[in-house]
Amino acid sequence: MSVPVRILLLAGAVWTFIYVFRCIRKDKMKDDESFYWIISAGVLVLLAVFPEIITELAGLLGVESAVNLVFLIVIFMLILKVFFMDRKLAALRHQTTEVIEKTAIEKLNEEKKNKED
Amino acid sequence: MKILVVIPAYNEAQNIVSVAEEVKRVVPQYDFAVVNDGSRDETAKLCREHGYPLLDLSANLGLTGAVQTGMRYALENGYDAVVQIDGDGQHDPRFVPEMAALMEQKGLDLVIGSRFLEGKRTKSMRHFGNGLLNRAIKLTTGKRITDATSGMRLYGKRILRTMATDRDFSPEPDTVAYLIRRGAKVEEYPVVMRERAAGESYLSPWRSIRYMGHMLACIFLIQWFRKRRNL
Incomplete structure (x- = not known):
């Protein structure tokens, strides 16, 4: 891996x-939500600092570059x-759907009750 | 049999009053509820003005969500069956008592109002798609269905809970196939449908193609991987 690419990786990771840490400090991101980004940035740092890992692995897998x-x-x-985002999105959609359905039903039940009183 | 007529309506201000009035006039023995699927026109306002029971969805959920809301409501209020009468006026409520009689007589779980059981077949793209789905159902379940895409369906008590709470059970042809495979008793009843009274249909050519692809993928592939559940 060339030095410029390593610098680029390192800069991106840093x-x-x-x-991410600024987001956490400003409470824009919860700890568990930042987990993925911290881990992936960590992986990039590791690869930039120790390029032998990737060169070795590339040789092992037969990847030329x-x-x-x-x-x-x-x-x-x-x-x-x-x-995983897609799955999360689906879950959110289902939750919203349920809330919308239930509110509509409660509203009608209430209207019916008011009519009877 | 205590039946709830569910009328899903999305931007149907031009039709909703005549549809609801027809239901009131033709089948006064049944309760009905309009489900306003987040319409941007006056659909909800018109329903309130006329005092129709209204399930007013605060956002557009699509047909599945709208019908499911009606079923949920029916379930909570002790109804035995739900029939879908579209808000565009194409379904004629006078067939509902006959469909209900067939359901009771044969102990069915689902009665589909079919345009083609007795009527003649016309050739158009829409009917081609319908035929394709009928064949897909025949192939995977062995059951002959002549109008899989008909929206006019009467859902019986045994499947109401699943239909109301399970997202996989949309009021669409793939569910018909799935229900048959799960052991639901399904029959058709001949009905005559009208063209939508006013306004525009939801089905554009592109949407139709996507719909067909989605349905066929569900019937042939995805359903086989679903978790087995009882009805």
Whole structure:
């Protein structure tokens, strides 16, 4: 992995760290929500500081250019993130649906009760 | 049999009053409720003015959410069956008592109002899609259905709870297939439908294609992976 790529990785990771910790401090992000970003930034730092890990691994897997393996890892992490976000989104949608349905029913039940009184 | 007529309506200000009045006039023995699916027009206002029982959804949930709300309400209020009469005026409520009689007589869980059980088939893209879904149901369940896409369905007590609370049970053809496979007793009853009275249909060509793809994927693939549950 070339030095510029390593610097880029490191800069990206450091920037992510700073941003995430600022969010936590300002209470814009809960601890468990920041977990993913801290871990992934940590992985990038690790790869930038110890490029031997990636070169070794690339040799083992038969990936010609070490930097391609970095891309592969990042893509994999992103796909995972999208998958879990999609699941979360579905769960949220179902919760909203239920709230909307139940409010409508309660409103009608109340109206009926008022009519009877 | 205590039946609730559920009228899902999305931007149906032009039709809703005549549809509700027809239900009141033709089947006064049944209760009804309009489900306003977050309409942006005067649908809700008109219902309140006329004093119709209104389930007013604060956001647009789509047909599934609207019908499910009606079923939830029916379940909580001790109804034995729910029939869907669309807010656009295409379903004629005079068939409901006959559908209910068939349900009681044969102990059915679902009665589908079919346009094609007796009527002649016309050739159009819509009917082609319908035929494709009928064949998909026949292939996967062995049951002959002539009008899978008909929205005019009478849901019986045994399936009401699942229909009301389980998101996988949308009022769509894939659910018909799934119900049959789960052992629900399903029959059709011949009905005549009208064209929507006023306004625009929800189904654009692109939507129709997506709908077909979604339905076929559900019937042929996704349903087989679902957790087995009792009705």
